[in-house]
Amino acid sequence: MAKTRKFRIWRGDEQAGDFQDYDVEVETGMVVLDAIHLIQAEQAHDLAVRWNCKAGKCGSCSMEINGKPRLSCMTRMNEYAPDETITVQPMRTFRVIKDLVCDVSWNYEQNKKIAPFKPGPRDADGNYRMKQDDVDRVQEFRKCIECFLCQDVCHVLRDHEQKEKFVGPRFMIRLAGLEMHPLDTADRIPKIKEEFGVGMCNITRCCTEVCPEHIGITDNGIIPLKERVVDRYYDPLRILWRKLTGKT
């Protein structure tokens, strides 16, 4: 059953822009991205929006819907009251290219700074061996689809614009996935403290709230990294113990 729904979509570029109103005939089961596609096909051919898989697997269609960072392909229209106007705008933390599309290249630059996975030697038969119990933690972080909604909502990047001092939640869990990997031999703790800025996070957990993959970014990723940094740099007894025994 088609019903007319009201949309307010931000149109513009890096310089200027404004919200524009659209009416769309939507059908049962549609998500916000479907409505945007209808507007694109029928009313605003040049409306810029990123999307790919339309099933919450690729993380392309991130935007802010009624003020909340969401994947538009996983936001169902029936979440909103039938007479509610749905406001759609690009992510805030990144430079707007056009309409709903942002320049997210900063994220790719951060990833390059992270030392890659460095496994130890293989077993004699050419295999690596790890138990499922050991990889469960790492696999949670590897569910990340790089939608960058966590980067968008993180107030360190969003409000305080500290992009030089903090790599953001996405790369904190990438680091956690490497640091907790049972085969990895590289040490990233010094950089996690300094360059990547784990101390900038004040664990207000908005990254976890918006994660469409339901990754425990804060509790399972960032806080354990903070604790590992404490082990190395802040725990006086542990530091004393290391000094006395010479062990690391």
Add this chain to the structure above:
Amino acid sequence: MADIDELQQFEHDVLVIGAGGAGLRAATECSNRGLNTGLICKSLLGKAHTVMAEGGMAAALGNVDSRDNWKIHFRDTMRGGKFLNQWRMAELHARMAPDCVRELEEWGAVFDRTPDGLISQRNFGGHRYPRLAHVGDRTGLEMIRTLQDHGIHQGIKVYMENKALGLLLDGDKIAGVLGLWRETGRFALFKAKAVIMATGGGGRAWRVTSNSWEYSGDGLAMAYHAGAELMDLEFTQFHPTGMVWPPSVRGTLVTEGVRGDGGILLNSKHERFMFNYIPERFASETADTEEEANLWLNGDKEARRPPELLTRDVVARAILAETEAGRGSPHGGAFLDIASQKPPDVIRRKLPSMYHQFKELAELDITREPMEVGPTMHYFMGGIRVDHDSQQTRVPGLFACGECAAGLHGANRLGGNSLSDLLVFGKLAGIGACEYAASLPSAPAPDAGQVQGLMRSATDILNRETGENPYSIHSDLQDLMQAKVGIIRNQAYLEEGLDGIDQLRTRTAGVKAHGTSQYNAGWHEALDLDPLLITSEAVARAALLRKESRGAHTRAEHEGENEEWGNRNIVTSKAADGSMQVQVVERPAPSEELRAIATATLEELEGTAS
């Protein structure tokens, strides 16, 4: 038109088009070998279609069932492809896949584990043994992220959101690519000694598809225009299980892993109908009673496999037959039920993204209720014709790998063989391109007239005063292909389809995109129309020519496989006058060794390989 010297220019030894699994693997190989490597992709890095692959990558590691070896994988692949696969490619794939999977692990992929701590493997349609290395149901994500994270440290120069408009030639040799920055609408000239196509398929020409907007057949069309041959395009795989409800997600993939992990197919009468559709070729290896199928599910190694795990072509046709006989589900599909087969926590652990996909998009809990599924356009077995070992096309310097290349899968692809295809042939194409680039005495120079022609036809779409809406043309093409070049084909439909494509081509000549050149979705849509139409025409022409039913190609008036056609491939190329030319090419005989393996019994092959 501007002088091409004023264009933004980039130079590379090897340029890869497409950043899915195959493109990233090829670029990594070239970069590792010290070549200056560039990679251009239509979307952001890490968003390519590979990310949607769910079930796993097939490789005869033998971790779960030690009887498995490359010969049995090879045999399964040939049987699944109805013996139309390129023998040598199927051999290389089966032999190399295990090491490619281990290599991926070394680069950081974290696969699910066996109790011994090895890479776990799951069952899938057409594979005799549990063979798919996997990570829950997000294996493609794991693969692309691993290659991406590994690749960024290899010195590959990545050009994101850059659409390749056409291949540039110097005489008959590859000289580069003309690209378009989606963000600014500016052109970029990429000079390269060798170009590797890794652009995927063209499923976006159909209405019900699991493919994203990117799958517009760009690579096939570019290679075709540059003089390469396309092959086996009539074989378009309809995945049996796409979502059918609600309408806006119709076609979205439901992984074969659901059946691999025990899911069963039921019709509206609650009958497990797949028992009625077991082809003769697979009868001896398929369970014929529910009791035996259940034994297999519970790990009885002597039991035969349930019929839900027959090859995709068979299952897709069976679902279609059930719905047409009036035994379909309420929204025109079949019921896929795992809730009655596995406990909820197992379902949530092994199929987490399916659980969420249905929960959030269809408001259905798959741990309690059956899903509704139906066939969806999924994959091109055919593609650019390449040399079996080097992956080079007949255009010197042009290589192809992954879904856009033809050969490995024959008439039907087995689930799980595509991800391993990407790794194996991505690597081989990389090696091939490196060797070719090293052998060139000097860098070829792109033809200026060709560059200007490509730029002109792209900007004409923006510049003309009025014209047709690109979205309507695309939408009409999708309806046309769905109706006329679908799962079950016949001569009349295919001819009507070709007529329709002709009319759409005329309309496309006058297409108009409104707005500026900056990130203009309508313009990008219009630019995808030519590749979509080339691809659609090539599929329809090849389908019209092949007068038999084999694998994914079903002709209503030519039932069953025809032995003569089993020795023929259909090759498509651009004739001198610009028209599309379709030829039947006889297949070379395989080596005796490979033929013997392909026709051997399982007992003869178990535990034989070295």
Add this chain to the structure above:
Amino acid sequence: MSDATTYAVGGHREGFAATLREDNWWIGPVLTLVGLLAFVIYATWAAFAGNHYYTAPYLSPFYSPVVFTYTTAPGAAPLAHSWFGAWPAWWPAFLPASPALFILPFPGVFRFTCYYYRKAYYRAFSGTPPACAVGALPQKSYKGETAWMVFQNLHRYALYFALLFIAFLTYDAFISFFKDGKFGVGVGSIVLTLNVVFLTCFTCGCHAFRHLIGGKLDCFTCDAGSARRHGAWKRVSLLNARHMVWAWVSLFWVGFSDLYVRLVSLGIIKDLNTWN
């Protein structure tokens, strides 16, 4: 929001608490603010009161363990309960003679540096940010927990003390079942027992505890010791997933326990028990 609110490129509102969110995002921070303030005010008052914290066999958790006792205060612990006897002469006159002042700093610091409470008060008190995608309180230079807040990293030391206090409170709960050497059960015994249970669930779900017990290991299965720690880590993780719930339940209950003892000691309510 008034119409005067500025919109940036992208259509986002600028300024503190600015947002296009249409849900009642402010309820969370307001409830946190009210809840925490109410507790702090009550706890401060109760601690400074220095009286009515004991009525046999119940001891208020705010006052446990009794280090010194000022026996002349009404409802004070008897001398026998005090570790170091009577109130010391060196105690400065401007501070009330309340044994709670020796105790409350420890759980106070534990809760202040707790990874859950940090979220709660950063949102509710310092507006960094008040809620997700809602404008943060503008700051000249946000430093997170790198500058003076770096002390948050010593949360684990607060944990060590908190574990010690669990032992004290367990003892208190145990002896609350014995009045004049006779076993029995009173509402107060149950209140104090639940208090220990809730505090244990909160303390053992602590992120620092989760790290120390096993989270710091990269391999859980490499030897027998790490396998045991993995089991412990998994159990701690279950509690940790509900850390917020335990934080509030235990906070409320510890305050309620004090209030209960206080009201009984004041004679305002009667403790139902098996002894009378």
